[in-house]
Amino acid sequence: MTAGDIAVLGAGMHPWGKWGHSFVRYGTVAARAALADAGVDWRRVRSVIGADTVRGGYPGYVAGATFARALGWQGARITSVYAACASGAQAIGAARAQILAGLADVVLVVGADAAPKGFFAPAGGDRPDDPDWLRFRLLGATNPAYFALYARRRMALHGETPDDYALVKVKNAAAGALNPHARYRKAVSAGEVAASPVVADPLRLLDICATSDGAAALVLSSLEFARRHGAADPVRIRAVSTIGPVYPRTVIDLPDIATDSALAVDPSPHSFRASIAREAYDEAGVGPEDLSLAEVYDLSTALELEWYEDLGLCGPGEGAKLIRDGTTALGGRIPVNVSGGLASFGEAVPAQAIAQVCELTWQLRGTAGERQVPGARTGIAANQGLFGHGSAVVAVR
Structure with a gap:
């Protein structure tokens, strides 16, 4: 469509x-x-x-x-x-x-x-019906703890190491050093990432984006x-996907659980992020093989590797191979976060998805300067927000 x-x-x-x-x-x-x-x-x-x-x-x-x-x-x-x-x-x-x-x-x-x-705290008062508020307030799991769970899961399932995550920061910092709009414009080494303080094991300070x-x-x-x-x-702009997840409601409104029609909904076979991307691809009439570049939401280095798989740039568990091989770096087959990503910018929440499309625009115009992806024709920007919000935007020229 x-x-x-x-x-x-x-x-x-x-x-x-x-x-x-x-x-x-x-x-x-x-x-x-x-x-x-x-x-x-x-x-x-x-x-x-x-x-x-x-x-x-x-x-x-x-x-x-x-x-x-x-x-x-x-x-x-x-x-x-x-x-x-x-x-x-x-x-x-x-x-x-x-x-x-x-x-x-x-x-x-x-x-x-x-x-x-510092870490973002819940805004707007108590929200006991918001699962993200519950994670913040009842579990004490601020975003870095959440990111660390993703990282640990990937390490257990796919054999990744903190060294793989450090390569993401090295790649994005190198791109950010070329971007006049970035907050951090300094290349870093894998050794500098490894030497930065542990925030939520296995993630270190340089594995996690700042607030800006x-x-x-x-x-x-x-x-x-x-x-x-x-x-x-x-x-x-050819597609904008902002779909929510597909998953049965099993916690909220427990007294109605016997008649809750939501229980008849089968969970999606794809992750929420993968579903967002698939919807955008379907609407735009393109696929991962058509992409010249991607801008993804690297709240942490490990999450960037997960985006590679969710966008279909590689198969499940193959994200680390792409970063090790330089596939997603400037000059690679499918550069990712050539803006420098959140690793180089930090979070300015309402602006982030718009900034991603700004980068796609400059790349597809061929005006991105030293970070230009040669011959860029199709790009995707993707991110995930709190409480079932997420997005993917496909831009073409």
Whole structure:
């Protein structure tokens, strides 16, 4: 199924880091950069979609209106979207739906965050019906502990070692050193990864991404508007997958368990992340063999290896072989995280999925400079957020 292409006219970012300013300032900088890149006057934008940041207080919950106000009210349609780490991709999906429905021919999508230092804590008060809140609060399992369980499972099933995970950081740091928007622009060695402090065994500090301030924005349009605007061959978004997992509900609403129709649902034979990717491939009419590059959500080094398998870049248990062989490095057969990934950026939650598509845009345009993937024509961006949120975006040229 192909729902329809839309054009990426402009991409812009505010560099990641710890700058001490409001998320609104970062998002405004990124939005203006995207508008300038597109050559589109702000007054021509007919819809603004903001990816929410719940740590930004009320302005963060209504990010679409917050950014429209900062840029200057001009009558555009306003939308605000929250989906944790998938917020940016769901914002892109909402923009695409509006464009294909004819509700707006030019849409600005913005995500920005001013993240606190340290591990993310649950935001918005107690959420006893949220399994991620339960993991945080009842088990004491913050994200690094969660990542470490993935790593230990992979080590037990596939024979991976911490040395394999260190190679992911080495690869991504080398790419990030070439990216002017990255927070960390310094190559690291496997020895430096091994010498960094243990955070959650077997993962060390350099195996885990930081939290950051940052922003990213896109100007999206219909193909007809792009042609009228003089963009005869723009980068196109061909698929946006934001499906939830398929799994029976066996814990919530226990008194109704005997009649709960959800119990009749068979679990998916694929992992949640693999299902997200398959949906995107099906919608775009492409497969893993068609990819020139991928941007994936490397919250930890071990999770990047799992993404290789979920995206179909290799078979189950073969992720470590790809990193050992240099297959996913710049110059390899299928480069992954040529932006530097979260290893080089850190988490600025609402901006992350948008930043991934910015990187795909620059790569498919051939304007990524020293980190350019030669002849890039098709790319996928993928991530997973809290409580069943996830996304994959396919871009082509």
